[in-house]
Structures are given as structure tokens and as C-alpha cells.
Amino acid sequence: MGIKIGIIGAGGMAAYHIAGFRQAGAEVVALCDPNEAVARSAAAAHGVSRVFGDAESMFAALPELNAVSVIVPNKYHAPLTLQALAAGKHVFCEKPPALNALEMAEMKGLAERNKRTLMFNFNNRARPESVAMMDYVKNGEAGRINSAQAKWVRRTGIPGFGGWFTNKVLSGGGALVDLLHMIDLSMYLMGYPEPAWVLARTFDDFITDRTFKGPWGIPDAVNGVNDVETAAHGFVSFKTGQALSFQISWAEMVQREEVSAAFQGTKAGGMLRRLYGADGVDATATDLCEFYTQDHGRSSNRVVTVESDPDMGRVRSARNFVRSIEGTESPLNTPDQALILMKIIDGAYASARSGEPVKL
Structure with missing residues (x-):
């Protein structure tokens, strides 16, 4: 059945x-x-x-x-x-x-x-390029990953004004919680280490400026609440000695939207990146998936070619849930990992409030 x-x-x-x-x-x-x-x-x-x-x-x-x-x-x-x-x-x-x-x-x-x-x-763990990169990591080709950089930045990407996205009681936070995917993906590639402390800053510039609204999200709510951050920058130090920096934003003065995770290991590094075009995934958008090694003393940038996946892993992620229940696939994520991620998010907000690093 x-x-x-x-x-x-x-x-x-x-x-x-x-x-x-x-x-x-x-x-x-x-x-x-x-x-x-x-x-x-x-x-x-x-x-x-x-x-x-x-x-x-x-x-x-x-x-x-x-x-x-x-x-x-x-x-x-x-x-x-x-x-x-x-x-x-x-x-x-x-x-x-x-x-x-x-x-x-x-x-x-x-x-x-x-x-x-x-x-x-x-x-984003289920995207074909992420699966391919994780295969390199699991095979030991990257060595020990020492550091990673997580980025999801938008120039005009606030998902509506006054709705639940911008109301902290309903959302828990702004850009950081909405666009946490690259933090998760970076830590997934790193082996999801236990965090030691986090230092972060948040910014609420443009949170009421409707010229910074994105083309997705929900309709504006009249007299709604706008009390969340539009950008968060931070650094996480892990008990293993690994390190992660992050830059996340809905509205920030960047050239264009970028979604990326990069890492540096003892044997190789890697980069997963999508640069969006003026109209989203249009002719000017670019995707990059590369693995960086030293082969016989010479720098080698290996381009990783995968099939196109316009839904960015969403269907495959849901499919994995069913197969995990059945026991035919390993789960792409676990509650233990989700708890680590939420500890980092909580710590980032606490650090932004205090102006000091927060132990986790």
C-alpha cells in the first residue's frame, strides 16, 4: 500500500x-x-x-x-x-x-x-549541481573543508510590505530566515559541524521603501508591520576549527541577485553560484559549478556539468521525503541539522542585538 x-x-x-x-x-x-x-x-x-x-x-x-x-x-x-x-x-x-x-x-x-x-x-541540497559537488566531498576529493562563504543577496527583493514576511511575530525574522538556504548548503558540504560562536550584524535599510519590493512574495498589507531586517552579515566559528561567513539580503546595494556557496578544503575548493538577470532567470542570468584543484603543481578549474533543474531541487527534495519514509533513500536533511541551523540563526540575532559574539 x-x-x-x-x-x-x-x-x-x-x-x-x-x-x-x-x-x-x-x-x-x-x-x-x-x-x-x-x-x-x-x-x-x-x-x-x-x-x-x-x-x-x-x-x-x-x-x-x-x-x-x-x-x-x-x-x-x-x-x-x-x-x-x-x-x-x-x-x-x-x-x-x-x-x-x-x-x-x-x-x-x-x-x-x-x-x-x-x-x-x-x-538547494537537492539541486543537481549540489548533488554533484557533494559527491566530490564525500569521495574525499576536497579534503577537510576549512572555510566556506554563503551568500544570497538581492538588490530589490523584499517579499511584500506589511504581510507575514515583514512581521517578526509571524516570520521570526527577515532576510536571514527567509534566505537561509546557502548557510544550510555550506554547512551541509562542511559536514554540519557544531558551532562554537557567531558574530553578526543586521540592517533594516529600505524596509519601508516600496521601490525595493521584489516580484514575488505576497501583496502589501495596509497598516501592516515592517519590523524585520533586510540584510544580515556574519561569521560562524565551529568547534572543529572550521569557519563560515555569510551575507544575506532582500535589499542591499549589490549589482544583482546572487545565490552562492563557496568552500576551501585542504585538497580542493568549490563554487556553486547563480547570478540572476534583470528579469530573474533570463538570457543574462548565469550559473556556475566549479571544483578547484592543483594537479601536478598546476591550477585546475574543473567545470561540473549537470542537467538543468528549473525548480531548484524542490521536486527532488519532496521526492526524497517519501523515499526516506520508505527506506529507499537516505534523508537529505535531519532534525539534528535543523536544530544546529536554528541555534546559529538565534545566535546571529542575539549577536546583532548585543553587538558582541555569542557562544552557542
Whole structure:
């Protein structure tokens, strides 16, 4: 009997989750959202037969559900995940894992006690170029990775004004929590070491300037709250002696949007980078995936060629969740890693408030 999955949240990411689940052979049997009209529309678009207004009703009506995906504003990640885990379901949750490390620790603990799979949509790990680079790292070709640099910067990329993205109570933070993917990917390549301390600064320039709004996100909310950062810069030192620097922004005076993770190892280094064009992924956008070595005393830059993946690993990430439940693939991420990531995020915000390094 195949795995049956319910979707919590009718947002745009549902399409990728559903596609990945179905590729893995799972059956998507229900979709729930407090806005039932939106839920019905999304269910019809994706061929999902059952619609509910809340997760509790879905669980009561469909006890055969094996798993759920959680696609809601950040504030509700932990409550809905905990509710699903308590009901005996496996959970695939959108990023960030939670509002803070305390919530993440509670989610991790319940998943372990109930022996359920808990994963998060760190989809950039599933991009073909990331998979290829990780193969080099796993094979030992990079040696020990000493340092890495994580970057996701935008010039005009605030995802709406006054909505949940810019309201700290609902989001937990701004650009840092929204665009944490490259921090996660860099640490994934580094072996997800335990952090020792973090030093960070955040900036809220342009947070009310609508000329810095991006072409995605949600509509502006009249009289809404805009109390999160637009940029975060920081440095993490790990107990292993490794180091990571990061630059994350929605709105910052850069040439154009860049998404990249670079690393330097004892045998080789590497770079994964997308430079967006003026209109996103257009003719002026460029992708780079390179592995840097010294071959017989000469510098060698190895270009890594992979298949195109316009959804940036989102479908493959969801597919991996189902196969992890089945035991046919290893999970691309774990609750232990998610907890480390949230400790770093919490520490970065604490450091920005105090102006001092924060021990983790």
C-alpha cells in the first residue's frame, strides 16, 4: 500500500511538494487551508479530491494518512508539525524549521519519541549541481573543508510590505530566515559541524521603501508591520576549527541577485553560484559549478556539468521525503541539522542585538 499524504497550506510551494510526492509513488489525498475557497481552487488545480479547513478535521476524517507537508507562514511551522507528529504522521515542513531553536528542539524530540520522519524543504541540497559537488566531498576529493562563504543577496527583493514576511511575530525574522538556504548548503558540504560562536550584524535599510519590493512574495498589507531586517552579515566559528561567513539580503546595494556557496578544503575548493538577470532567470542570468584543484603543481578549474533543474531541487527534495519514509533513500536533511541551523540563526540575532559574539 502506497504512502498517503495530506497538504497543509494551499500556497505556491504546494505544486512542488505534490509533484515530488507523486514522482515517488505517494498518493496526495487531501489539502487543507483556513481559506477553504483557496484550498478548493488549489485542490482542483492539482487533482486532489478532499478539502478541509484545518488539520484537525483532516486527521479525524482520514486516519489512514501517513504523512503531511506543512506550507504555512513560519509562526505555524512548529504548532502544525507538533500536531501532525502527535497524530502519528511523518512531516515534511517548509523552511525555516521553526521560529527558534527551542521550538525546533521540541519538534525533534517528539519526532524521535514517536519514531516518525521529520524533514525540511532545504531544496538547494537537492539541486543537481549540489548533488554533484557533494559527491566530490564525500569521495574525499576536497579534503577537510576549512572555510566556506554563503551568500544570497538581492538588490530589490523584499517579499511584500506589511504581510507575514515583514512581521517578526509571524516570520521570526527577515532576510536571514527567509534566505537561509546557502548557510544550510555550506554547512551541509562542511559536514554540519557544531558551532562554537557567531558574530553578526543586521540592517533594516529600505524596509519601508516600496521601490525595493521584489516580484514575488505576497501583496502589501495596509497598516501592516515592517519590523524585520533586510540584510544580515556574519561569521560562524565551529568547534572543529572550521569557519563560515555569510551575507544575506532582500535589499542591499549589490549589482544583482546572487545565490552562492563557496568552500576551501585542504585538497580542493568549490563554487556553486547563480547570478540572476534583470528579469530573474533570463538570457543574462548565469550559473556556475566549479571544483578547484592543483594537479601536478598546476591550477585546475574543473567545470561540473549537470542537467538543468528549473525548480531548484524542490521536486527532488519532496521526492526524497517519501523515499526516506520508505527506506529507499537516505534523508537529505535531519532534525539534528535543523536544530544546529536554528541555534546559529538565534545566535546571529542575539549577536546583532548585543553587538558582541555569542557562544552557542
